[in-house]
Amino acid sequence: MHLSRTDLNLFVVLDAIYSQGSITRASQVLNLSQPALSHALARLRTMFDDPLFVRQGAAMVPTPFTRGIITQVRQGLQLFEASLQTDQSFHPSQTQRRFHLGLRDVFEATILPPLVQKISEQAPGITIASVRVDRREIETALSSGDLDMVLEVPIPLSNQIRQQRVSRDRLIVLSRKGHPQMPKKKNQVLALDTYLQQAHVLVSSRRQGVGLEDFELNREGLRRQISLRCQHYFAACRVVSETDLLLTMPEQYASIANAQFMNRIDPFPLATQPIDAHLYWHSSADNDPANSWLREQLLNLMHP
Structure with missing residues (x-):
C-alpha cells in the first residue's frame, strides 16, 4: 500500500464507524449519505483485505484487525489535523469541535460549570462530553483518541502522555x-x-x-x-x-x-x-491549537 495512492478520507470513515458502531450514525456525523459511506467501507475492506467490521444486529462490531490499527489511525488523524491548524488562522469563535474529557464526579461538579460558561462566551461551536474512565485505561484512551484530556490524581504513565498539576486539595x-x-x-x-x-x-x-x-x-x-x-x-x-x-x-x-x-x-x-489533581493529554495534541486552547481554559479555571 503506497500513501500516494491512498485516499486519506477513508481513514476518517474508518474512525467514524469505529466510534459510532453504526453506518447510519457515522454517516450523520460525517454528513455523508449511507451509500457513500458503504462504498468507502468497501474500498477500505479491499485495501486492507479484511472485513474490518462485522454486523451484529444493528451494530457494526470491529474485527481484531481493526482493533489493532485504530490507535495508530487516530493518532495519524490527530497529527494531520494539528498540522493543518498550526498557522495563525485558529479562532475559538469559529471552531466546530467536540472534546471528550475524562472526569470523575468531583471534577464534573467543580470544573464543568465555569468551563461551559467560558466556552459559551468564546467558542460556542465547541461541545464537551464528560465520561468516566478507569485509571488503568487512561493512557489507552488518550493514545487512541477516545479521550482528549483527563483530570485525575497523579498516576504513572509513559512519556507519550503529557501532564500538569492543576490543583491541590486536602x-x-x-x-x-x-x-x-x-x-x-x-x-x-x-x-x-x-x-x-x-x-x-x-x-x-x-x-x-x-x-x-x-x-x-x-x-x-x-x-x-x-x-x-x-x-x-x-x-x-x-x-x-x-x-x-x-x-x-x-x-x-x-x-x-x-x-x-x-x-x-x-x-x-x-x-x-495534599491531594493533587493532574491534567493529562497525549503528546500528539501538543500542537493542536483547539486542544491547546481548551487546556489553557482548564488551567486558568483551576488556577484563578
Missing part, C-alpha cells in the same frame, strides 16, 4: 449537626480516636478496595469501620445529614456537595499529603 470530615460524638466546644478539633470509633461512609465507583483516607490510616496501622459504600459524594452527604455516619472527602468538592445539607466540617485528624 481531606475533611463531614458529620451531621448535633452528632453526639463530635467536639462540643467551638475551637475543639476532632480527635483521631473519636474518628476511628465512628461508623463511616466510603465513596467509590469500585465494588472493592479502600479509599485514599484508608491508605493514610493504614500507613499508621489504623483501621476504621465502613458501614456504607456508595458511588457519589452527594448521596453520601445526604446520608450523613440523616445518620451518625461520618464522611471523609476532598474539601473543595465538599463546598459544593454539602451546600444543601450544611453538615459539620472538621479537618481530617491525621497529617496527610
Whole structure:
C-alpha cells in the first residue's frame, strides 16, 4: 500500500464507524449519505483485505484487525489535523469541535460549570462530553483518541502522555449537626480516636478496595469501620445529614456537595499529603491549537 495512492478520507470513515458502531450514525456525523459511506467501507475492506467490521444486529462490531490499527489511525488523524491548524488562522469563535474529557464526579461538579460558561462566551461551536474512565485505561484512551484530556490524581504513565498539576486539595470530615460524638466546644478539633470509633461512609465507583483516607490510616496501622459504600459524594452527604455516619472527602468538592445539607466540617485528624489533581493529554495534541486552547481554559479555571 503506497500513501500516494491512498485516499486519506477513508481513514476518517474508518474512525467514524469505529466510534459510532453504526453506518447510519457515522454517516450523520460525517454528513455523508449511507451509500457513500458503504462504498468507502468497501474500498477500505479491499485495501486492507479484511472485513474490518462485522454486523451484529444493528451494530457494526470491529474485527481484531481493526482493533489493532485504530490507535495508530487516530493518532495519524490527530497529527494531520494539528498540522493543518498550526498557522495563525485558529479562532475559538469559529471552531466546530467536540472534546471528550475524562472526569470523575468531583471534577464534573467543580470544573464543568465555569468551563461551559467560558466556552459559551468564546467558542460556542465547541461541545464537551464528560465520561468516566478507569485509571488503568487512561493512557489507552488518550493514545487512541477516545479521550482528549483527563483530570485525575497523579498516576504513572509513559512519556507519550503529557501532564500538569492543576490543583491541590486536602481531606475533611463531614458529620451531621448535633452528632453526639463530635467536639462540643467551638475551637475543639476532632480527635483521631473519636474518628476511628465512628461508623463511616466510603465513596467509590469500585465494588472493592479502600479509599485514599484508608491508605493514610493504614500507613499508621489504623483501621476504621465502613458501614456504607456508595458511588457519589452527594448521596453520601445526604446520608450523613440523616445518620451518625461520618464522611471523609476532598474539601473543595465538599463546598459544593454539602451546600444543601450544611453538615459539620472538621479537618481530617491525621497529617496527610495534599491531594493533587493532574491534567493529562497525549503528546500528539501538543500542537493542536483547539486542544491547546481548551487546556489553557482548564488551567486558568483551576488556577484563578
